[in-house]
Every structure is written in C-alpha cells, then in structure tokens.
Amino acid sequence: MMNYEIFKEVFKEKLLDYMPDEFKEHRVVEHKVFKVNCEKDAINLLPGDGKSKYKGSPTIYVGEFYEMYKHRDNLDYVMNCAAELMLDGYKNLPEAIKNKDIAVETFKDRVVVTLVNTAQNEEYLKNIPHRDYLDLSIIYKAVISNDKSGMSSVVITNDVASQMGMNEEQLYEVAMKNTPELLPVSIQDMQDVISEMLFEEIAGDEYEEERKEIDDTISEVVEDNSQTKMYVMTNRRKINGAAEILFPENLDKLASILHSDIYIIPSSTHEVIAISSNGHSADELQEMVIDINMNQVDLEDRLSNEVYHYDRNKRELTIATNAPNKRLDGKSVAESISYDIQDKSL
Structure with missing residues (x-):
C-alpha cells in the first residue's frame, strides 16, 4: 500500500x-x-x-x-x-x-459572520480580516447562492476585502446586519432534534407506530431529567450556525426558555447546545466537550474545547472554563511551532 x-x-x-x-x-x-x-x-x-x-x-x-x-x-x-x-x-x-457574473461589488449585501477557533487557525487567519471574540475569531463569508439546492459561500480574504473597498470594521457592521436576514436563527428542543434524526431513518406510513413509540420514549426520558433539558441553536441552513451566539437576543431567548443563566456547549462550528447553569458543573461539561471533539467531531468542524457562560442580567457571554490545550487537533501549542535553525558556522 x-x-x-x-x-x-x-x-x-x-x-x-x-x-x-x-x-x-x-x-x-x-x-x-x-x-x-x-x-x-x-x-x-x-x-x-x-x-x-x-x-x-x-x-x-x-x-x-x-x-x-x-x-x-x-x-x-x-x-x-x-x-x-x-x-x-x-x-x-x-x-x-x-455564468462568470460574480461581482465583488455585490458581496456587501451577502457578507455574513462565521466563528472559528483562534489558536487552531493562526496561519489561516493571517490572510483573513477577523476580530477576536473570547477564544474564537469572527471571520466573514459572502453567500454566493442560497436556495432550495443548498448554500454556497466564499471566505472574505484580505485581497477580496480590498477589492470590495471595505475594512474589517465595515465588514463586521454589514455582516452583523446581514446574518439574521440571510441565515435566520433556529432554536430547537434537543428532544425534537433527536426525534427528527430518528424519524428520518423510519420514514413512511408503515412506521407510524414505531415513530410514536420513539417519541413517547424520548418524552419520558426528557421529562425524567428536566434539569438537563437542552436546546440546540443554529441557523436554518445548519451551516456555520455557531455564530448565532454573537447575537445577544438569541442568548436572551435561550435564557428565558430555561429560566436561568445558561452554559453554551460548542458542539461544532455549525451549532451550539444551551443548558441551564443551575445544577451543572462547567468543568464536567468541558470534559464531555473535549471527549466528543476528539472522538466524534471531524477536525474541520470543531469550534472550541471551552464551555461558555451567559449571564442573563449582565447580558454577557464569558468563558467558564480553562482548557489546558487550546488547540483542537490534540497537539500542544509547542508541537505546532516549527523552527528554521541554520548553522551560522557553515
């Protein structure tokens, strides 16, 4: 081989x-x-x-x-x-x-925000307009198409931004306006998400009884564990939906649903999970996040090894944990550094 x-x-x-x-x-x-x-x-x-x-x-x-x-x-x-x-x-x-009709000038109305991990993307970020947000970086994409067949987008690089005649501050301003319009938020009870996933596997009238059984079972489990009720937040496209945490009104809604401050679990770049902060340990949740990142989430879809806390009174999102390794590929920061050592005596 x-x-x-x-x-x-x-x-x-x-x-x-x-x-x-x-x-x-x-x-x-x-x-x-x-x-x-x-x-x-x-x-x-x-x-x-x-x-x-x-x-x-x-x-x-x-x-x-x-x-x-x-x-x-x-x-x-x-x-x-x-x-x-x-x-x-x-x-x-x-x-x-x-049709060769892409005009960079038209990107302004199509720019949206996306979140990536800062420590994992140092090289990637060198050529991209971005700003820091917690342990993450906000970058910008232009939505090229967004219809029934799917969505396609391109990353706004420094060169593209220059062609657009826009700096990072201007990109941020238009992207924060465009994102809720082009990619509306979606908040679902985890129970409904699980049901949808399972029902996709057993579509058709002949499985109606099985679907009802599954729905009842999930309802019982969630009812018995009401303190661990979770909500999934993404956008309607379910693509790069973790960026929905940038909008305080979305976090306000989650906190209102859960009647408490909340922990935000970064399950991937595409979605986050919200859970009440009452009765839960951020460190224990972080252990789960790291385990799932390393074993179940593709590297390119990982967002963070941290857990976030949203204070509904202050309307403030902060990092609730302190991961010993900020990178997402299992390497330490030291391992990711290379050196060019030249023998000056030669």
Whole structure:
C-alpha cells in the first residue's frame, strides 16, 4: 500500500485519465489550502490554454481520497470516485460562477459572520480580516447562492476585502446586519432534534407506530431529567450556525426558555447546545466537550474545547472554563511551532 506522498503523486498523474475527453487538455494543479482548523492538499483542473466556459474549478482534496484508498486498497475505484466528484462539482457550480457574473461589488449585501477557533487557525487567519471574540475569531463569508439546492459561500480574504473597498470594521457592521436576514436563527428542543434524526431513518406510513413509540420514549426520558433539558441553536441552513451566539437576543431567548443563566456547549462550528447553569458543573461539561471533539467531531468542524457562560442580567457571554490545550487537533501549542535553525558556522 502506498504512503500518502506517493499516493498524492499517483493521484495527480492519473486523474485526467479518468476524466472525459473535454478535460484532456487541462492541467492538474496542486496547492495548499488553509481550511478551518487544518491545512489540506487541494486539486483543481485548469485549462491548458487558459480558456474555459467556467470562471471557477471545483476543488477536491487528496487526503479524503487517501483515506478511501486505505480502506479499499483499490486505486481504480478511488480514481473513479475522484473523477465523479470533480464532474459533479462542475455540474453543480453555482449559477453565478457558471455564468462568470460574480461581482465583488455585490458581496456587501451577502457578507455574513462565521466563528472559528483562534489558536487552531493562526496561519489561516493571517490572510483573513477577523476580530477576536473570547477564544474564537469572527471571520466573514459572502453567500454566493442560497436556495432550495443548498448554500454556497466564499471566505472574505484580505485581497477580496480590498477589492470590495471595505475594512474589517465595515465588514463586521454589514455582516452583523446581514446574518439574521440571510441565515435566520433556529432554536430547537434537543428532544425534537433527536426525534427528527430518528424519524428520518423510519420514514413512511408503515412506521407510524414505531415513530410514536420513539417519541413517547424520548418524552419520558426528557421529562425524567428536566434539569438537563437542552436546546440546540443554529441557523436554518445548519451551516456555520455557531455564530448565532454573537447575537445577544438569541442568548436572551435561550435564557428565558430555561429560566436561568445558561452554559453554551460548542458542539461544532455549525451549532451550539444551551443548558441551564443551575445544577451543572462547567468543568464536567468541558470534559464531555473535549471527549466528543476528539472522538466524534471531524477536525474541520470543531469550534472550541471551552464551555461558555451567559449571564442573563449582565447580558454577557464569558468563558467558564480553562482548557489546558487550546488547540483542537490534540497537539500542544509547542508541537505546532516549527523552527528554521541554520548553522551560522557553515
């Protein structure tokens, strides 16, 4: 079985062999991409003559296919999957990209806020307008499309912000206005969220009795543990919904529902969980957060190892814990630092 570096070279060499003839004159371009919480080896296809009916190219990531290769040990299968994903990407490029009518000037009304972990994203943040918020950083995205087929967005980099003629303060101002309009908040009882997930597995009239049984069971469990009642907060798209904590009115609503100050559990970049602060230990909740982050949440979806406390009287969100390791990949801060040591005597 090939190691990752060899696989990457083979992957780049063979990808065009699995693409339709119209792509035979394209070039496979590899580049490093700083994604949220991690760095990835990305692949794009660019036309050899520089001409293309598309403004953009889908991006696929070598690491994802290497994981598939490790599980399958079948290179032909993996390459077919990669080509299929690339083709699907071209077919599903947002209309704005297909028609080459993306105008940076139009981004102003589409900018929304997103939260990422600061310690985990030091390199990523160097080229992105951002501001600190607790142990997190607020960054900005422009929503390119948002319809029944889904949502696509692009990160506002320093270069894009410059083209827009906007500084970070201006981005923050418009994003805080746009976000509630483009991505309205969604607050659900955990019971309803669990029910929805389970009911998706048993859709159809023939399962009506089973659904009722499940609903009754969940209701009993929640009733018996009313002190641990939880609410899930995200946006209606369920994408980057953790940013809803930036809006005090959302936290006010949760505190009102729970009739107390609340703890906010950062379950991912896409959602947070609210629980009453009465009768709960922030440190115990943090142990749960770290365990789930390390074992159940994909690295790129992790938000924080901390637990937050919202004081409903002060209307203030603070960090309630102090994680010994602020990074989300299991590495210590020292491990993430590299040094270029040169022998001055040479």
